[in-house]
Amino acid sequence: xxxxxxxxxELLRAEVRKFLDQNCPLEEVRKLSETxxxxxxxxxxxxxxxxxxxxxxxEVHGGIGLGWVDLVVVLEETGRTLFPxxxxxxxxxxxxxxxxxxxxxxxxxxxxxxxxxxxxTLAHLEDSDVLGCAGVELLARRDADAFLLTGGKHxxxxxxxxxxxxxxxxxxxxxxxxxxxxxxxxxxxLDVEPAGSIDVTQRQGRLRLDGVRVETDAILGEPGGAAPLxxxxxxxxxxxxxxxxxxxxxAALELTASYAxxxxxxxxxxxxxxxxxxxxxxxYVDIESFKSLLYYAAWALDNLPEEASLxxxxxxxYASEAFPRIGIDTVGLHGGIGYTWEYDAHxxxxxxxxxxxxxxxxxxxxxxxxxxxxx
Amino acid sequence: MDFNLEPEEEAFRAEVCAFLDENLVPDGERTAEFMAEWxxxxxxxxWVGFSWPADVxxxxxxxxxxxxxxxxxxKRKAPPLGSCxxxxxxxxxxxIQYGTEEQKQKFIPxxxxxxYQWCTGYSEPDSGSDLASLKTRCVREGDEYVVNGQKxxxxxxxxSKWMILLVRTSTNVEVKHDGITCLLVEMDTPGxxxxxxxxxxxxxxxxxxxxxxVRVPVENRLGxxxxxxxxxxxxxxxxxxxxxxxxxxxxxxxxxxxxARSCRRGGRPASQDPGIRRRIASADTxxxxxxxxxxxxxxxxxxxxxxxxxxxxxxLHRALLEIELGELALEIQGSRGALDxxxxxxxxxxQKFSLNWPEVVIGGGTPNIQRNIIxxxxxxxxxx
Ligand SMILES: Cc1cc2nc3c(=O)[nH]c(=O)nc-3n(C[C@H](O)[C@H](O)[C@H](O)COP(=O)(O)OP(=O)(O)OC[C@H]3O[C@@H](n4cnc5c(N)ncnc54)[C@H](O)[C@@H]3O)c2cc1C
Numbered sequence: 001x002x003x004x005x006x007x008x009x010e011l012l013r014a015e016v017r018k019f020l021d022q023n024c025p026l027e028e029v030r031k032l033s034e035t036x037x038x039x040x041x042x043x044x045x046x047x048x049x050x051x052x053x054x055x056x057x058x059e060v061h062g063g064i065g066l067g068w069v070d071l072v073v074v075l076e077e078t079g080r081t082l083f084p085x086x087x088x089x090x091x092x093x094x095x096x097x098x099x100x101x102x103x104x105x106x107x108x109x110x111x112x113x114x115x116x117x118x119x120x121t122l123a124h125l126e127d128s129d130v131l132g133c134a135g136v137e138l139l140a141r142r143d144a145d146a147f148l149l150t151g152g153k154h155x156x157x158x159x160x161x162x163x164x165x166x167x168x169x170x171x172x173x174x175x176x177x178x179x180x181x182x183x184x185x186x187x188x189x190l191d192v193e194p195a196g197s198i199d200v201t202q203r204q205g206r207l208r209l210d211g212v213r214v215e216t217d218a219i220l221g222e223p224g225g226a227a228p229l230x231x232x233x234x235x236x237x238x239x240x241x242x243x244x245x246x247x248x249x250x251a252a253l254e255l256t257a258s259y260a261x262x263x264x265x266x267x268x269x270x271x272x273x274x275x276x277x278x279x280x281x282x283x284y285v286d287i288e289s290f291k292s293l294l295y296y297a298a299w300a301l302d303n304l305p306e307e308a309s310l311x312x313x314x315x316x317x318y319a320s321e322a323f324p325r326i327g328i329d330t331v332g333l334h335g336g337i338g339y340t341w342e343y344d345a346h347x348x349x350x351x352x353x354x355x356x357x358x359x360x361x362x363x364x365x366x367x368x369x370x371x372x373x374x375x
Numbered sequence: 376m377d378f379n380l381e382p383e384e385e386a387f388r389a390e391v392c393a394f395l396d397e398n399l400v401p402d403g404e405r406t407a408e409f410m411a412e413w414x415x416x417x418x419x420x421x422w423v424g425f426s427w428p429a430d431v432x433x434x435x436x437x438x439x440x441x442x443x444x445x446x447x448x449x450k451r452k453a454p455p456l457g458s459c460x461x462x463x464x465x466x467x468x469x470x471i472q473y474g475t476e477e478q479k480q481k482f483i484p485x486x487x488x489x490x491y492q493w494c495t496g497y498s499e500p501d502s503g504s505d506l507a508s509l510k511t512r513c514v515r516e517g518d519e520y521v522v523n524g525q526k527x528x529x530x531x532x533x534x535s536k537w538m539i540l541l542v543r544t545s546t547n548v549e550v551k552h553d554g555i556t557c558l559l560v561e562m563d564t565p566g567x568x569x570x571x572x573x574x575x576x577x578x579x580x581x582x583x584x585x586x587x588x589v590r591v592p593v594e595n596r597l598g599x600x601x602x603x604x605x606x607x608x609x610x611x612x613x614x615x616x617x618x619x620x621x622x623x624x625x626x627x628x629x630x631x632x633x634x635a636r637s638c639r640r641g642g643r644p645a646s647q648d649p650g651i652r653r654r655i656a657s658a659d660t661x662x663x664x665x666x667x668x669x670x671x672x673x674x675x676x677x678x679x680x681x682x683x684x685x686x687x688x689x690x691l692h693r694a695l696l697e698i699e700l701g702e703l704a705l706e707i708q709g710s711r712g713a714l715d716x717x718x719x720x721x722x723x724x725x726q727k728f729s730l731n732w733p734e735v736v737i738g739g740g741t742p743n744i745q746r747n748i749i750x751x752x753x754x755x756x757x758x759x
Contacts, residue, residue, distance in 0.1 A: 001384075001439065001677070002377045003670040069376055257754045272757040274743070277750035284749050285688050292667035293660070299376045314660040321657075366656035367649075373659050375632050375646045 003295070009073050016052065016077040026344050029082050033200040037161055039084040045116050053087065054114025057094055061110035067302035068236070072243040072295065079247030082347055084201040086119045088240040089157035093120025095236055096166045096180055100221035100229050109164060109182065120164040122233055123153035123207050124359075131234060131360050133178050133227050138169040138209070140179070145216050147171060147181070147223075149209045150189075155358070159205030160194045166233075167207070171224045180226040181214040189213070199354035201347070232301075235308050237359040238316040239301060242294045245319045245355050246287065252330040252348035253283045259334055270333075279329045286322035290315055310372040317365035320356045327352030378670075380443070387440050391447045394420070399453055413454055414489065423457035424467060424487050431471055431483050438676055442618060449622035458489035461530075466493045466539045469557070469610035473598035478559070482537075491536035494562075496526040496584060497607070503528075504744050506541075507551045507604060511586065513542035513558070515593070515600075520544075520558060522566075522589040530738075532569045532582040535562055541603050548601075557603035559595045566590070576730045618669035620693065624662045627700050627728075631655065634725070635707050645707040654703055658696060665692045684752040687745040694736040694745070701729030 005013070024032075024043060032040055047053050055071050057063020064070075071091060078087060094113045097106060097120075112118030128135045140147035149169055156165070163185045171179040183190060189212040194205040220226060257280055260271030270276045297311035327349030331338040338345040356362075380388065398416060400409055417423055420434075426441050427433020436444065448456065457463050467486045470478055485491060502509040511524030522542055532538070538560045545554030562569070566589035571579040598606040632655060635646040645651050668689050675682050704725040705712035711719065715726045736742065750756045 001380060001670070002674055003667070004376065004674040004678070006376075253754075257756065260756060269757050271750075272759050274747075274759060277754075277756045277759070278743070278746045280754055280756065281746040281749035284753060285691055288685070288688050289661070289664035289668060289692070292671055293664050295376070295671075296667050299378075314663055317656065318660050318664065363653065366653045366660070369656035369659055370652040373632070373656065375635060375652065375655060 003292075005069075005073065009070060012070065013073045013077060015050070016074050017080070019046070019050070020077060020081045020083055024081060024083055026081065026347065029084060029201055029347075032084050036194075038201070038203040039086065039161070043083075044085055047085065047087070048114065048116025053090060053116050054094075054110075056091060056098065057110050057114040058098065058106075061106055062114035063110065068239060068298040069295070069302055072239070072298045075240055075243035076247040076250075079244030079351075080251045082201050082248060082251075082351060084203075086121065086158035086161050086203075088237070088244070089121035089162065090119050091240060092122040092157075092233055092237055093162075093164055093166045093182075096122065096220055096229065096233055097182065099232070100180065100226065101182075105182070105217070105220065112163075118163045119158060119161050120166065121157050121159060121162040122237065123156045123159075123165050123167045124230075124234060124237065125155045126151070126153055131364060132231060133168075133175055136168050136170055136178055136230075138167070140169050140171050140214070143213070147179070147214045147219075149181070149212045149214060151209055153207040153209075154195070155204055156192075156207050158203050159192045159207055161203060162192075165190070165207060166220070167209070168226065168230050176227040177224045178227040178230050179223045180220040180230060182218050182220060183209075183212060183214065187212055197354060199347075199350040201351070202354055231309065232305070234359060235297075235312040236301060238312045238365070239294065239297050241355055241359050242290065242312075242315050242319045243298070245323050245352070246291050246294060248348055248351050248355075249283070249287050249323055249326045252326055252345070253280065253287060255344065255348075256280060256283075256330050256333050263335075276333055279333065283326050283329060286318070286326065290318040290322060293318055310369065313360075313365040313368040313372065316360055317362045317369060320360070320362040320365065323352040324349075324356055380439075384439050384443060388443045388447065391444055395447060395451055395453060399451055402452055405454065410454060414458065417456050418487065423489075424463060424483075425456065427467065427471060427483075431479055432487050438673075442673060445619035446622070449619040452622075452626070457487065459486045459492060461495050461539070462486035462493040465495075465610040466537075466559075469539065469597060469606055470559075472609060473557075473606050475594075477594065478597070482559070492531055492534055494529050494532045494535035494538045496529050496532075496538045496540040496560075498528045499525060500527050504741060507555065509541055509543060509555065511540075511542045513544050513556060515544070518593050520556075520591045520593060520596070522558070522560075522586045522591060524586050526584040526586075528572075528581045528738075529569075529584050530581045532562070532584050533571050533579075537561055538584070539597070541607060544600055552604040554601050555603040555607075556600050557597040557606045558591050559597055560589070560591050564589050564591065574733075576727060618666060618673065621662060621666045621669065624665070624693075624696060624700070628655070628658055628662060631658075631700060631704050631707070634704060634720075638707050638709065638711075638720070640707060640709045645709075651703070651707060654699070658699055658703065661692050661696055665689050665696075668692075684748050687748045687753075690739065691742055691745045691749075694732075694742050697732040697735045701725070701732055705729050 051064045052074050054063030055066050059065045090113060097109050113120055126135055126137055128137055138151040140149055165183045167181045167183050168178050170177050189210040191208040192205055197204055260276050261269050263270045293315035297315045300308040300311045331345045331349050334345050337343050422434060425434035425436040425444055429435035470482055497506055499509050513520050513522045540558045540560045542556055542558060543554055544556040548554040566587040568585040569582050571582045573579050635651055636644055638645045640648055672685055708720055716723045719726055751758055
């Protein structure tokens with residue numbers, strides 16, 4: 001019995017942390033957030049060289065062939081420094097291709113993903129704002145063997161930076177009649193419109209499809225048979241976002257606890273007042289708890305798929321509830337300085353507000369926990 | 376990460392399961408004869424005091440075996456292993472660690488056999504959370520200590536034969552934690568008066584205990600004079616990962632779900648009320664977080680890493696869940712939640728349950744104290 005990380009995983013964590021601390025501290029994150037693309041190509045290429053972009057890609061396609069638990073280790077670290085990159089988006093597209101792509105499809109896209117040259121993303125949400133198969137309204141028209149897609153997707157992670165879009169669409173009338181297409185950026189009829197983000201370190205946007213032609217060789221798996229995979233990708237998304245939330249909330253707690261030890265009012269460090277120390281203790285309790293839930297969810301994605309949805313929903317529900325409160329307390333417990341642009345507290349608060357709805361908020365996931373738990 | 380057991384651990388689990396298959400009867404059918412048989416059999420297998428060293432009569436079980444045993448027992452709602460609750464929880468471990476050879480021989484077998492009960496005389500009227508401020512006076516006269524003062528909230532004092540007692544042997548100390556001594560006191564010693572206290576559920580499980588020139592032989596001191604605090608702290612620090620407790624919570628939650636299906640609230644089954652659904656799911660999620668926090672804690676213990684105050688995380692969850700599940704069960708019943716006794720659903724089971732939380736929430740260190748522990752010992756904030 002071992003509910004902890006292996007030596008290799010601890011080493012991986014240490015390497016990622018060292019890279020980020022040396023290259024991309026928060027001053028650098030702030031600079032990157034002011035650029036249109038929002039991330040650094042050269043860090044991305046280094047990430048790819050070090051194997052961290054293709055972590056889950058099989059070795060035959062240029063990756064390392066590891067699992068979600070390993071990716072969680074990396075994401076906790078990227079979350080800790082709010083490192084801006086299309087890593088989550090690309091990992092989701094990569095997971096889709098790994099799970100259902102033919103040998104030819106894998107050979108066509110995975111090596112590019114692993115070496116950093118292809119950024120991928122999952123266009124999982126439409127204007128209905130309903131997660132899952134029920135929210136997919138994009139209905140294809142048949143044109144001989146091909147499908148024609150006209151419609152839109154919103155909240156697409158890293159939309160403007162992506163080279164590959166994994167797009168769920170309906171290929172028939174039934175709710176479960178879902179197919180997944182891989183659409184390359186240059187495809188005629190595809191258009192991307194960046195959207196502003198509450199978290200300046202994040203990029204997202206709207207995808208417009210106007211008669212986009214999808215040939216059969218761009219469909220992952222059997223047409224109409226992708227509903228289970230699509231649901232799984234949403235679980236993966238929830239896990240990935242929550243993994244970054246762990247790192248970010250730990251950094252927020254560290255920042256606030258150390259401030260509470262230094263800041264003196266009424267002749268004592270404010271950390272002596274229970275009105276300050278108890279919210280900090282609650283932060284710790286919440287972080288440790290959604291961390292445990294998340295580790296288990298990642299393990300289940302790799303080892304016990306039938307339990308992964310419930311586990312992922314528990315983790316994301318808890319995190320979606322706790323992380324915004326952690327963000328608010330991080331700002332509030334700093335007093336006036338916490339409200340300034342200069343100081344870093346708001347960066348965590350904004351990440352929390354961004355995380356909350358992304359891949360499902362607490363209401364959504366608690367409802368799922370209730371349903372999967374038999375009521 | 377790997378949730379599989381080693382082959383020999385798996386074999387031990389199989390042994391426990393086989394025993395339970397053969398010997399356990401359902402909760403409602405446990406007669407006095409069954410209980411006597413059960414006690415004899417689990418004692419025979421050395422599953423009572425399973426974590427204690429074999430040379431004092433314990434089972435010498437490894438950490439992982441202890442977890443497996445408790446886990447399987449709790450899963451099937453088996454009766455407790457042994458009946459001397461406080462003796463097994465902290466008096467015994469204290470005696471094993473600090474006791475003399477004579478004390479071990481005198482007390483440990485009776486604790487394992489459940490011959491009689493022990494009670495715990497720590498809290499005083501003016502010393503609760505701030506236990507180290509305790510004042511019960513104690514002076515040595517020859518081969519005896521003479522005790523004067525009062526204890527309070529002493530659970531099962533009226534049914535106990537012995538008490539583990541903290542007294543003050545010195546007031547001339549720099550820090551209040553010094554000058555405290557731990558004594559083992561027979562409850563029928565002249566000068567002891569026990570007065571039961573009725574609690575808000577109407578029953579009495581704890582009492583006030585008065586000491587009036589009570590004479591305790593020096594040989595019944597546990598550990599060194601003036602170092603009773605260390606004796607207490609290390610005995611109480613017999614922290615477990617708390618994984619087994621989760622089974623009880625899971626069972627209660629499953630009954631709460633059943634209740635939600637059967638009760639109507641606002642014209643529909645309570646199980647369809649979005650607010651109730653979210654609260655059930657939130658409790659479910661916190662219980663699962665406790666289970667998994669416990670597994671991470673256990674992993675650290677198994678690796679021999681120092682484990683600190685992390686168990687306070689689960690103590691806080693446990694306390695808040697204990698309250699929330701009671702509230703939820705009453706709110707699910709709508710206006711009928713305000714009934715009680717025979718007029719209420721299930722004979723008032725949930726009303727009773729909803730008033731029992733202080734045992735967990737106040738009895739074992741209050742939530743505020745747990746928050747202080749986390750803030751001070753884990754986050755390094757200044758003491759208040
Ligand atoms: C069912 C039950 C069984 C018990 N059994 C036993 C037993 O067998 N033996 C025994 O010795 N004791 C027993 N106790 C006593 C128990 O240990 C004490 O009640 C507990 O330590 C709290 O002490 P107190 O009641 O004096 O409350 P207080 O310490 O006076 O606390 C009152 C309130 O103030 C808060 N508070 C106190 N200090 C602080 C602080 N520093 N920061 C923030 N808030 C604070 C507390 O959280 C609480 O809400 C039992 C109690 C109960 C309810």
